[in-house]
Amino acid sequence: MIEEAKKKTFLGFDFSTQRLKALVIGEDYNVLHEADVEFDVDLPEFRTAGGVVRGERGEVTAPPLLWVKALDMVMDRLVVAGVDFSTVEALSGAAQQHGSVWWSKDAEAKLGSLSADDFVHTQLATAFVCDSPVWMDSSTSADCKALEEALGGAEELAKITGSRAYERFTGPQIRKVFRTKPRVYHAAARISLVSSFACSLFLGKIAPIDLSDGSGMNLLDIHKMQWDERALKACGDETLESKLGAPVPTATDLGAISPYYVQRYGFKPECRVVAFTGDNCSALAGLRLRTGWVGLSLGTSDTLVLGLDAPAAPLAGHVLVGPTPHAPYMALLCFANGSLTRQNHRDRLVGPSWEAFNELLRSTVRGNMGYLGVYFDTAEIVPRRAAGRWVVRADGRAVDGAAPQHEARALLEGQALARRAHAHHVGLHIDESSRLIATGGAAVNKELLQIFADVFNAPVYVLEQHGNAALLGAAIRAADVWSAAIGLKLIGSEPTVSPVATPYPDHDKIYTPMLARYRELIETIPKLD
Template sequence: MTSSEPLAKQFLGFDLSTQQLKGVVINEKREVLHESHVQFDTDLPEFRTHNGVITVLTKGQKPEVSAPVLMWVKALDMILERLRVCGADFSQIASLSGSAQQHGTVYWVNGAEETLKSLDEGQFLHNQMATSFASPTAPVWLDSSTTAYSQKLEESVGGPEELAIITGSKAYERFSASQIAKVASIRTTVYNKTERISLVSSFMCSLFLGKYAAIDYADGSGMNLLDIKSKEWSPQLLEATAPGLAEKLGDPVPSHSVLGQISNYFVERFGFNEECDVVAFTGDNPSSLAGMCLEEGDMAISLGTSDTLFMWLKEQKYLENGSVFVNPLNETEYMGLLCYKNGSLVRERIKDKCTKSKGWEEFGSLLQSTPWGNFGYMGLYFDEEEIVHPVQGEFKFDQDGRRIEKFDSHEVEIRALVEGQFLLKRLHLEDLDIPVESFSRIVATGGASQNQMILQVIADVFNAPVYTLDNKNSALLGAAYRALDSYSRFAKAGRKNENGAPLAQGLTLVCSPYSEALQIYTPMVEKCRAQMKSILPSIGDDEAS
């Protein structure tokens, strides 16, 4: 390249997940140039989080789970420094965007926007923002302490199905409306001092903009407040949640919106081009859909702290115990989602127990050493109270479906766990009239997608081939892809599929289902159904006692 030739444009994406903040730089060909991360527990031990959160247990009540807001702010300073050390040249960044864990809410104190507008490039971001939040912690998606507020929200519109028709979901404890309602009711001083309420995604976006960023349609769909047909806040639900809420939320915007140029703080401190666009940030699940470039007939499984199933929907569909969001790539269409709290952390716990900390390779070997169907043994493990059903605990069953205290061997327990997790997911899809025959392929992402033995179980249970992305961080890639696509949206640059989504990079076939899998696992779905029916009454009896 000669000095007279313009520098190639680059695009920056971030993903603020439960346990870490990740950053990636890509070029116009969607090739990854630089990537780094900050792990909250180990890199920021002063905040004393465990798995990225703080859990408060009160006897007789469900756990309150939150995260320190300043931890996220400090992590942003750190990730930019680490990317720069990796060789990133921020002056070449034409556009940036991001994703974040869904449903969490950040409460900006009165006057905080003035702080954002007047940041001193000579000081760390977290030092300047120490007093910018009405609450030092943000309730996050693992919080389940808002049951009463969820019930009240459903009652305000005539029931859970009516709420789902408006917002795409019935009232979930982790959703933002219930979190906000609890803060407004129990922590009145915090609510009254709040100038703006952000989702975690729009909070991160606000830091880059130097002013409050709008909530995008896709992440806003996970609040129980957005009418997903009109793309406006529902006045009825705003009133049922908290007083004066509309002013504290601002107006929602399409997910591809360019909200402005980057704050002068980042221009002066890190060398960004002052014309760098800031595209609306969105939730991690919509961002994963963008990162995996799903098409109709695909199902994605994100195997992270939570396990999440999602798919492209042409029309709004009622998903009992699931969610429908506005599609981040096409605001006239939708995406369906089922989220399970008990994902990788449960698998990691059983791995440590059954392999004596020998690691995932041993876990995979033990899983491979047992046959399909596991001799009839099955396990359903819920370390956290599950989202789809109010279940918590370990439930182990023998060949005849009877409850047992323990399995005879570690390898049987490992397969019981893995098969049980995905049989339960298939059961839920079939109950929603989404049969496995409707999927032509599965795209897996997240940490556990590196374990081929787990992916083989998924292929067999769902009777579909499983693909992975070469880069496992689909939410992170989705953020960078959306930055690029929004930048070039009107120039119509880049190859696109018929849905308007970018074509996936590095999609690899990992495994296909065995021919006998369907006849083995279809009866096991019914066995799983019977076991869940046996569990739910026992949970109710335990709670009653």
């Protein structure tokens, strides 16, 4: 390898809810440097709690200037870490999904004339007309209902945009501003997602919304890859399309970096800026998911990210445009009852020891002698069901007090069956090439991963490179788009994963009937509106 090639690096950012993270990788995709800024701790002047400001009626916002100042700080921390920005060939980023940023009429002029002698946040102090509604906001129920009615119902909206109307989605959020704060709506020259806003800071002009993050707004026709006219009309006026701008594919090179970063930090003038996207979309890229693969994040809640060939129309979960050429579409399913529920019942059954809990699992057989359980410590999102605990025997009769070992396996097998059943609803098809890529704290539990391997009939792997798939995905997308443009295959472009569980030969005989039983059981549980 020539010496010059060794010096190529790629930069990724993740503007998440509570912090801004940055990461530098080499051409082998190994991590070279990291830095982060925690909003509550490092920027107390913005008075956020958990990175947001909560209102009294479900409103949750964040000041966009907080994110700009955090960028100034994280850049300085990268400097202290010894990053040589002159080696960065391209950069990209991820951001919390569903937040919106409302630019003032002179904002783009300010972005294009930044002085390298001053911080970005001092120069953009008046660039925003309001604080940003973010994904935790739940104040738009009336707007969601109106949007669904305008497009012919929840199912029709899901067919067009990939999701029924959700309170946190940007379309209903825009509708609420248009309805309740018309002066703010008309004062905004452009409306960005948090991802395209963050990209704008590096591009020196307002960046377009990418198709993948844009399909999480209830405004984009995911088949035609353009804004849906009826959805726009339902959420704003005739100016809304121009405020949003035309969306672009996620794997788009938007141009060279702003001269501000060349002069202040020493970036090369030709450093490329690749479109930023949402954090879940970036995670799919970080996990290198293909069609038929599943990203399985086992955290406080469990999240499934799936690569799809074609879009479904789910009433639970979301289908988005894929961020990479490997998967034209992606599905996103979030299950509220994840690791926290697992931990609660571990404590109830054996106390605070996973090894003791796993001993219970090992004392039972796969299929659990017919015992099947649904454990919702909190109201579930997918499917929308009330909190409660339901355990049944093979004959379908309810059980009040199963033995601890049967409860332990019923909990985990029930969770895995739920993930498989609802993944099927959004278009997952398992074949010989399918695999699960597990991340998150519970991915260290091989007993749990073996259950997922058997239920999904697919081997389970763990990602070796980095725990934050969204952040890693940002840097990987920068490297992938840059290398594709010049026709160079980088040595780290294939994922580094390790197999940890493979399905047993009799998986189908055991779990196919249990999958049907799960579907029957879930229909008996009280539904939420």
